[in-house]
C-alpha cells in the first residue's frame with residue numbers, strides 16, 4: 001500500500017526466475033533494506049493498508065478467474081476448430097459423440113465459471129467479497145486445468161505440438177491455481193466461512209453417548 005520507486009535506495013531484485021510458460025510475467029525476489037519514501041507515496045490513508053491489501057487480493061483472485069475463462073475459451077475454440085476439420089473413420093472427429101461430450105463438459109464448466117467470477121466481481125467490497133473471491137479462485141482455475149487437458153486430448157498427438165499452443169495453456173492454467181492464493185488456501189477461506197455459518201444454525205442434537213469413548 002506504499003508506492004516504492006524502482007530506483008529507491010535499498011530496493012533490489014534477485015535474478016529473474018526461468019519461467020518457461022509465462023515470460024510475460026518477469027519473476028524474481030524483491031529485497032528491501034532501510035527503504036525510505038516520502039509520505040506522498042502512501043497510497044491509502046494510514047491505518048487502512050491491511051484492509052486495502054486484502055481487498056487487492058480479492059480483486060486479483062477474481063481477475064485470475066476471469067482470465068481463466070479466456071484461457072478455457074481459447075482451449076475450447078482450438079479443439080473445436082481442429083476436431084471439426086480432422087477427418088477420421090469417414091467423418092470428422094467432432095462427429096464422434098464421445099468428443100462432443102468431452103467438449104460439452106468444457107463448455108458447461110466455462111459457463112459456470114463465467115457466472116461465478118461475475119458474481120464474485122459484484123460481491124467485491126461487500127462482506128461476502130472475500131469468500132466469493134475464494135469460491136471463484138478455488139473453482140475456476142481447477143476448471144481451466146481440466147479444460148486445457150481435455151482439449152489437448154481432443155487434438156491427440158497434435159495437441160502436444162507447439163503451434164497449437166495447448167501445452168502452454170495447460171502450464172498457464174496450473175500457474176493460475178497457485179498465484180494470489182493457492183486452491184488450497186481458497187479452501188481454507190471457504191472452510192472458515194462455513195464454520196461461521198455453522199455457528200448461526202441451531203445445533204442438531206447428537207444422541208447421548210454417540211461417538212464417545
Ligand SMILES: Cc1cc2nc3c(=O)[nH]c(=O)nc-3n(C[C@H](O)[C@H](O)[C@H](O)COP(=O)(O)OP(=O)(O)OC[C@H]3O[C@@H](n4cnc5c(N)ncnc54)[C@H](O)[C@@H]3O)c2cc1C
Nearest residue numbers: 019022025027175178179180181182183184185186187188
Ligand atoms: C507467476 C507467479 C507470480 C507471483 N507473484 C507474486 C507477487 O507478485 N507477490 C508475492 O508476494 N508473491 C508472488 N508469487 C508467490 C505466490 O503467491 C506463492 O507461490 C503462493 O502463494 C504459494 O506459496 P508458496 O509458493 O510459498 O507455496 P507453499 O506455501 O510452500 O505451499 C506449498 C503447497 O502447500 C499448500 N498449502 C499451504 N497451506 C495449506 C493449508 N493450510 N492446507 C492445505 N494445503 C496448504 C499450498 O496450497 C501449496 O500447494 C508468485 C508466484 C508465481 C508462480
